[in-house]
Amino acid sequence: MNGPLGWAIVGCGRVADRRIAPALRTCADARLVAFCSRDLQRARDYADRHGAERAYDDLDRLLRDDAAQVIYIATPNALHREQTCRCLEAGKHVLVDKPIGMNAPEARRMIDGAQRVGRRLGVMHQQRFHPANQFLLKWIADGNMGELLSVRAQMGFWHPDNGNWRLSPALSGGGPVMDLGPHALDIILRLVGMPRGVEARLRNLHFHYAVEDHADVRMEFAGGAIGSMELSYCAHHYGGRLEVFGTRGSVLIDGSLQQSQACRLWTRREDQSVHEELPVASADAYALALNDFNDAVLTRRPPVVQAETALQVMTVIDDIKTAATSRETPRGTGRGRAR
Ligand SMILES: NC(=O)c1ccc[n+]([C@@H]2O[C@H](COP(=O)([O-])OP(=O)(O)OC[C@H]3O[C@@H](n4cnc5c(N)ncnc54)[C@H](OP(=O)(O)O)[C@@H]3O)[C@@H](O)[C@H]2O)c1
Numbered sequence: 001m002n003g004p005l006g007w008a009i010v011g012c013g014r015v016a017d018r019r020i021a022p023a024l025r026t027c028a029d030a031r032l033v034a035f036c037s038r039d040l041q042r043a044r045d046y047a048d049r050h051g052a053e054r055a056y057d058d059l060d061r062l063l064r065d066d067a068a069q070v071i072y073i074a075t076p077n078a079l080h081r082e083q084t085c086r087c088l089e090a091g092k093h094v095l096v097d098k099p100i101g102m103n104a105p106e107a108r109r110m111i112d113g114a115q116r117v118g119r120r121l122g123v124m125h126q127q128r129f130h131p132a133n134q135f136l137l138k139w140i141a142d143g144n145m146g147e148l149l150s151v152r153a154q155m156g157f158w159h160p161d162n163g164n165w166r167l168s169p170a171l172s173g174g175g176p177v178m179d180l181g182p183h184a185l186d187i188i189l190r191l192v193g194m195p196r197g198v199e200a201r202l203r204n205l206h207f208h209y210a211v212e213d214h215a216d217v218r219m220e221f222a223g224g225a226i227g228s229m230e231l232s233y234c235a236h237h238y239g240g241r242l243e244v245f246g247t248r249g250s251v252l253i254d255g256s257l258q259q260s261q262a263c264r265l266w267t268r269r270e271d272q273s274v275h276e277e278l279p280v281a282s283a284d285a286y287a288l289a290l291n292d293f294n295d296a297v298l299t300r301r302p303p304v305v306q307a308e309t310a311l312q313v314m315t316v317i318d319d320i321k322t323a324a325t326s327r328e329t330p331r332g333t334g335r336g337r338a339r
Contacts, residue, residue: 003029011075063090123310129288132256145246156235175211176231
């Protein structure tokens with residue numbers, strides 16, 4: 001297949017505006033050709049602002065446009081499966097934002113749908129491409145950590161009630177577990193594989209939302225390592241923190257799980273008495289992920305982040321929700337503003 005590939009974005013919201021459209025401009029072999037919105041004027045505004053030629057308020061009309069070969073799905077989580085499957089059936093390649101769908105069975109149907117029609121399906125787990133996370137994966141693969149014993153991830157931000165669909169369980173499927181969990185799990189599962197046991201507490205520490213505002217997750221992995229994740233809508237922290245401990249060393253990273261402006265990384269090997277801080281290159285992880293998917297379509301190779309990986313992530317999220325409900329979780333104890 002020859003480039004450049006024509007891309008269209010479905011859903012004129014924040015991630016489309018601030019991340020995806022600007023990042024697509026940096027892909028030499030990609031061209032942003034259209035936006036699709038529920039509101040034609042908004043699609044036109046986005047198209048004008050980001051240099052796309054066409055605007056649609058109807059997905060089926062967009063899908064009849066041969067100039068759009070790849071569709072980026074940037075809508076609420078509950079719409080991902082249905083829109084992705086429609087795009088695939090129309091012969092388009094699809095890059096869907098995380099989480100891949102609402103649950104693992106939805107993810108399975110999306111993957112099967114792509115296989116059936118022979119089109120590429122990718123999922124935006126862009127933090128995999130962050131230079132610090134790339135360093136971590138290589139550092140471990142090169143044997144610098146010995147046997148991995150434990151992994152800790154923390155991600156969060158302060159999420160006041162702004163009426164966003166993220167606070168509606170029907171549209172989001174959950175709070176920070178669905179929103180932030182995919183990024184942390186995408187890295188954790190690459191490090192230690194699938195967990196064989198999960199415990200979780202989903203709480204409302206501050207906000208009276210219908211979704212949890214805080215998740216505390218413990219995992220045990222097949223190789224014996226343990227892991228934990230703290231995912232929060234009521235933490236004044238942004239960027240995420242990752243701590244990995246092995247028999248021969250450790251790595252601490254501050255800022256590689258969310259698109260933080262600053263990122264710091266420290267390593268310590270068994271022969272060192274203090275942690276050593278290493279420089280981290282800055283990069284637009286969205287642009288790297290978009291470039292990778294674009295190239296995967298053009299060269300007919302699998303993308304770095306495969307949809308099967310997103311299915312694994314979704315399976316763990318389903319397990320987290322099941323584990324949380326089986327523990328008699330007190331809900332609605334938040335002290336903040338009521339919805
Ligand atoms: N990879 C990442 O790091 C990252 C970062 C942020 C978000 N995301 C993901 O990207 C997706 C979109 O998130 P966002 O932050 O861009 O959300 P957003 O700002 O609320 O935008 C979502 C857009 O979806 C469209 N939409 C269609 N039906 C809707 C409905 N019933 N309610 C609300 N919006 C509806 C709307 O566009 P129209 O009005 O034009 O139809 C809306 O602007 C989510 O799946 C989210 O998890 C990923």
